[in-house]
Every structure is written in structure tokens, then in C-alpha cells.
Amino acid sequence: MASERIQRQIDRLLDEAEEAVNQGDWALAQARSGTVLALDPENVDALTYLAAAQRTGGASPAVVLQPKNAETPPIELQPTSAPSASGPEAERRQLTVMFCDLQGSTALSQQLDPEELKNVIRSYQEVCDGAVARFEGHIAKYLGDGLLVYFGYPQAHEDDPQRGVRAGLAIVEEMGALNARLKADKNIELAVRIGVHTGLVVAGEMGSGDSVEALAIVGETPNIAARLQEAAEPNSVVISDITASLVQGFFICESLGFHELKGISQPMELSGVSSESGAQTRFDVISTRGLTPLVGREQELGLLMARWEHVEEGLGQAVFLVRGEAGIGKSRLLQAINDRLAGRTHYLQEHRCSPYHQNNALFPIIESLESWRGFQREDNPEERILKLEQLLEDYSVPTIEALPLLAELLSIPLDAHYPKLDLSPQRQRQKTMELLVDGLTTTAFGYFRRHSLGRPEHVGISWFSS
Numbered sequence: 001m002a003s004e005r006i007q008r009q010i011d012r013l014l015d016e017a018e019e020a021v022n023q024g025d026w027a028l029a030q031a032r033s034g035t036v037l038a039l040d041p042e043n044v045d046a047l048t049y050l051a052a053a054q055r056t057g058g059a060s061p062a063v064v065l066q067p068k069n070a071e072t073p074p075i076e077l078q079p080t081s082a083p084s085a086s087g088p089e090a091e092r093r094q095l096t097v098m099f100c101d102l103q104g105s106t107a108l109s110q111q112l113d114p115e116e117l118k119n120v121i122r123s124y125q126e127v128c129d130g131a132v133a134r135f136e137g138h139i140a141k142y143l144g145d146g147l148l149v150y151f152g153y154p155q156a157h158e159d160d161p162q163r164g165v166r167a168g169l170a171i172v173e174e175m176g177a178l179n180a181r182l183k184a185d186k187n188i189e190l191a192v193r194i195g196v197h198t199g200l201v202v203a204g205e206m207g208s209g210d211s212v213e214a215l216a217i218v219g220e221t222p223n224i225a226a227r228l229q230e231a232a233e234p235n236s237v238v239i240s241d242i243t244a245s246l247v248q249g250f251f252i253c254e255s256l257g258f259h260e261l262k263g264i265s266q267p268m269e270l271s272g273v274s275s276e277s278g279a280q281t282r283f284d285v286i287s288t289r290g291l292t293p294l295v296g297r298e299q300e301l302g303l304l305m306a307r308w309e310h311v312e313e314g315l316g317q318a319v320f321l322v323r324g325e326a327g328i329g330k331s332r333l334l335q336a337i338n339d340r341l342a343g344r345t346h347y348l349q350e351h352r353c354s355p356y357h358q359n360n361a362l363f364p365i366i367e368s369l370e371s372w373r374g375f376q377r378e379d380n381p382e383e384r385i386l387k388l389e390q391l392l393e394d395y396s397v398p399t400i401e402a403l404p405l406l407a408e409l410l411s412i413p414l415d416a417h418y419p420k421l422d423l424s425p426q427r428q429r430q431k432t433m434e435l436l437v438d439g440l441t442t443t444a445f446g447y448f449r450r451h452s453l454g455r456p457e458h459v460g461i462s463w464f465s466s
Helices: 004-023 028-041 044-055 103-109 114-134 160-187 222-233 242-248 284-285 298-312 330-342 363-372 380-394 398-409 425-450
Strands: 063-065 076-077 091-103 138-143 146-151 191-206 213-218 234-241 251-259 268-276 348-352 459-466
Touching: 004 028, 004 044, 004 138, 028 044, 028 213, 091 103, 091 114, 091 160, 091 222, 114 146, 114 160, 114 222, 138 213, 146 160, 146 222, 160 191, 160 234, 160 242, 191 222, 191 242, 191 298, 222 234, 222 268, 234 242, 242 268, 284 330, 298 330, 348 363, 363 398, 380 398, 398 425
Parallel strands: 191 234, 348 459
Antiparallel strands: 063 076, 091 146, 091 191, 138 146, 191 213, 234 268, 251 268
């Protein structure tokens, strides 16, 4: 299901396509409809506008378009003059390009029957499709067993370089699960190499006749991304110095030195990306380097500290919302509160929303639980189950009832020691929410009991941020 941001873009493009149809600008109508279909392949309105544009040459017969809403009367478009000779103008924009390639595909083709090879490559492409879609990139081309992917076109985000690198890491990680299946079924393993580069391109329609490409780019950026992929080790992500400067602090990177890239005049410094750093916002990155003094927020800081002092006196308090424009200092204010509480007994939980997990409402809780229990990327299911068992034991929570709920929430497969959940989705969600709420209060109570506070049930600090 498209996000609200994508839906707004689709609505805008459909309005432009309809206006172009009404004005007889069939080239523009076709371009706008094609862009919508790249975002939503089953969009009925876009298919209708595109069909109208493709049917029409010079003067057009009357065309009737039936909108999605069956109650709305059809729109009749009268004959118009010949379409404009010029299509939509090309535009300059900064783009992050990822090139992903399957290593050793030639040798693989000698091992497998062509039908088997097709299925294997399709499985690999499905892994890539899922990772790219999660970070709202656009797969521009399938080049044999390679993929050319755009981040920033046709849909732009302020963090497209991050999205490109995260998608690359996600592909490498998810190839592990695919390889486990392929090893068991066919005794083969796949390896991918990924290059990511950010730079200026000219984006727009390219080609002619039946070979028109509506979302094409021109420039050295895709060529550099392909060369970076060639320099990568199997199952690794390599980024250029430009991309590295844009994602600094969000990932753990290792400099690979300067490399001569084929067709590129100057040597480029490359970096290998091993994992995410855990930083989710620019504030997280900046705070590791030291923060400037908080200025002009005495009133807000005083209000929040007054609420906390009431809490210490045993009067439960809640501040439901700190709201302001992006960059105005909300995170800085919360950090200042945490700094003020240094040396004073308090229990802190912080949960962050993420634009990369919009379809998972409980993602902030899941991430917090995984971080709190010290889950590592390399942990196997048995190790994660042991950590959950220890957590539940520490707080005297019945393991046999609670652990299956937490394991399901954290996508951890259970062994035979625990019964499979036999609950409806609604009932399972309700019991999971009850467990999380009970866990929050029990955790805070246990913490303050150990610190000998008089009224532990009233003392704690927790916030969500986005």
C-alpha cells in the first residue's frame, strides 16, 4: 500500500495527466501516466490516461474516461488538435544510484538447467525488489543478473543517500536467508556485489519510437556506481567518497583507499560499509561530537523539570507531546532534560519511529527491546531465545505464556519447548499489548525498588520521537 507521501505525488501526477489529456498534450499525458504506473502499477486512472494517449495520433476522436469512482459520471474528452512535438523537459537533480550484480552467474549457468537458473535468479531479484521497495527506491533496469536502482527519482527524499546504503545492506543480509534455502535445495550459494554513488544527473524521457524510456538518467553517476560494484568484495557494499560524506555517522565504514576506476579520469576514494551505526537522526550523529549550549528554551525546560519534580514527590505526571517544526530543537530539549537528570535516580526508555518501517506500528518497541536485551546481528534464534528467557526470569514473568508472544513480535522462530500460539490475530495483538504495558511498569518498579525509592510506581521517564 502506497505511503501518504507517495499517494500525494500520485494524485498530483494524475491531475497533470488529466489536464494534459484535456489540452491534447498526449506526450505529457503519457509521461505523467508512466511515472504513476512506476509507483503504482495497477492504478486504473493512469492506465486509462495512458491508453488514451497511446491511441491518439494527430486529431483525436472523442474519448470517454471512466474514473475509479463508479458513481461519478464519465468524462467526455472532445477532439483536439495535434499533440505538442516536445515531451516533458529534462531536469537536473542529485541522485543516489545503486548498482547490484550477481557474482559468478556464468559458472552458475553451467551448473544448472536453464529453467532452474531462471528460478534462482528470480528469487535473487525478489530479494532485491523487497529491499529496494522498503526504502522507496526505483529499479530502473534489470541488466541480466544486475540491477540499476535510483534513490531520489522519480520520488525524492531528503535522505536518499542513506536509503541507498541501507537498501544495499538489506540485500546483503537477506541474501543469507536465500542462500540457506538454496544450499539445502540445490547445494549452491549466491554472492552479490553492490556499489552506491551520489551525483548530478539529467533525468527525463529518453529514446524514440517503441523504445521510449520515461525515467532515464544521463551522467557519469550510474557509470561510477557500476565501477564501484566491480571493486566490491562478494557480499559487500562499497560507496564513493561523496556518498560517504553524506551518510557519515549513520554507518560503520572502512576506507578502502584510492582506486583507479575504468573510464574515470581521477582516482576515487572508496569505503566499505559493514553495518548501520545505530544513529537514526542527524541529532544522534551530531551529539557524538558534542553539543553547543541550549539557548532560548528556559521556559520549556523549566516546565518539564517542574513536572519531573512533582514525579519525585510521588505525584504521577505525563507530558504527552512536544511539538515543533523540523530542526527547531525538540530532540535537543529532551537531551537537555536527560542531562539535568544526571546523578538523580531515573529510568529512561526512548523509542524512535522510522520512515523506513511505516508499515510496522510496533517497530519502535521492537527496536527498543532488541537493543535493551543486547541482540546482535549474528545471534542465532537459540541465543535470542535465551536472552528473552533471562529477561522474563529477571522480572518474574511466566515464561511459558509470555515468551511465545515476544518471539512472535520479534520474528524469532520457536523450538519444541514452547507451544505454538493458538490465538486469533486480534486476541494475539491484545495479549501482546497487555504484556508490553505490564512489562514497562514492572521494569520501572523493579529498577526503583533496587534503588530504594519510596514510591517506585510513580517514577520513570519514557518518550517516543519521530
